[in-house]
Amino acid sequence: MKAIILAGGIGTRLRPLSCTRPKLLFPILNKPLLDWTFERLAETGVDGVTLAVKYMAEVFMQRYGESTHGMKLSYSKEKKPMRTGGAIKYAEEFIGHEEPFLVLNGDIFSTIDYTALLKKHKESNAVATIALYRVEDPSRYGTVKLTENSQVTQFIEKAPLGQAPSNLINAGVYVLDPKIFNYIPAGQPVSIEHEVFPKLAKEGKLFGHEFKEIWIDIGKPADYLRANRILLDAEPKKRFLGKDVNVEEGAQISDPVRVDAGVNVGQNSRIGPYAVIGRDVVLGRNVTLENSVVFPEATISDNASVRGAVIGEGTTIGRGAEISEGCVIGDYVTIRDNVTISRDVTVCPSKEVTENVPEHKRII
Known part of the structure; x- marks a missing residue:
């Protein structure tokens, strides 16, 4: 069996971290999201995967080459954005x-x-x-009206709150018959959600399959943090410390945590719960880190605190600095000593922050 992974999106809502990497390469428990997907496809018996790419296409090609996890890889590189249906048509060959x-x-x-x-x-x-996946608020997604035999009789993309036909949403995973290519005109952008699925529903050729396993749309920073949190809860091993992790005297680790190789945890630091720390991160003395994801090679200096935030690769958080809930700090940022960053602030890559940021804003 073959599979297409739609990987061409820019990841606007995940900026500034998506400015420097495709969103499919965001780490979930220190492993790229796309690697998790490849593993599960390989376990299912998929032998060929086409990545439909555009934004940072070369990054995927360099990382994965022509095969991964025993599956042959091909790349369908769009010359212009083709939307979901157009990307599928583009990969027809x-x-x-x-x-x-x-x-x-x-x-x-x-x-x-x-x-x-x-x-x-x-x-x-x-x-x-x-x-199909059942959610409390379906307004961000496509929703369906389903018969007893699982036929979709109505498909509405992003219906206003209270007007959706059900709480069953399009989970972004499909099985398609090759006949689908007849429904998608070539050479132009086409939305499979807006233009193809409603037509198939009218013709009685669209069906649904409700599932109850884990499902997370990693479209926003809060969703990304939640994905790591859910996976930490789901893992049977609540504390994972990688190779050559050094935990100094007096440091306290509260499960669940995931710490990659080469990390140093300084004296009297308090790590966790719900901390995911990438490789070669340096945590100084008396650091507080909880409910956060820290990308590789970052440094969090003595007496700093990070709560409910995402810290980009190679970033330095100065001594005594405070990073608050909802903050997203891009790659290679420098936060100077004793600077306080308030809730929901985003800092673009390679910026230097020298004074307190008391209100929600984007530093570009």
Whole structure:
């Protein structure tokens, strides 16, 4: 079986961290999101994956090459943004017309059983079968009206609050029959959600499959932090310390935590709960770090505190600095000593912050 991963998005809502890496390479428990997806596809028996790419396409090509996890990789590189349907059509030459194939939105983390989704697709003789997930607020997503035999009779993309046909949302994972290519005009941007799925629903050729495993849309910084938190809770091993991690005298670690190789935790520091620390990070003495993700090679100096934030690669947090809930600090930023950054502040890559930031703003 083959699969397409839609990987061309810019990740605007994840800036400033997406300014320097594709969002599919954001680490989840210190492993890129895309690696998690590749692992699960390989376990399902997928033997060929096409990455539909545009933004930072070369980064994917350099990292993964022509194969990964025992699967052959190909790259469908768009010359202009083609939207979801256009990207699928653009990858037609790599997929062929022999059998149904998987399509995944690349910025989704899920433990859905792909085999069960494929089984439902084959049983219903559908052109498209959508994985469906139940949420409290469906207004950010496409929603469906479903019959008892799982046929989708109505598909509405991002209905206003209170007007959605159900709380079952499009989870961004599909099985498509090659007939889908007949519904997508070539050479132009097409939204499969706005233009193709509603048409299939009217024709009775769109079906759904509800699942209840883990599903997280990593579209915003808060969602990204939540994904790491959920996975920390799901992991049977609540404390993982990588190779050559040094924890100095008096440091306290509160589970769950995930600490990558080469990290140094200074004296009397308090780490966790819900701390994910990338490789070669240096934490000074009496540091407080909780409910946060720290990318590789960052430094958090003596007496600094980081709560509910994301700290970019190679960034330096000065002595006694405070980074508050909801902050996203880009790569290679310098926060000077004793600077306080208030809630929900974002700092773009390579900036230097020398004075307190008392209100929500973006430093560019």
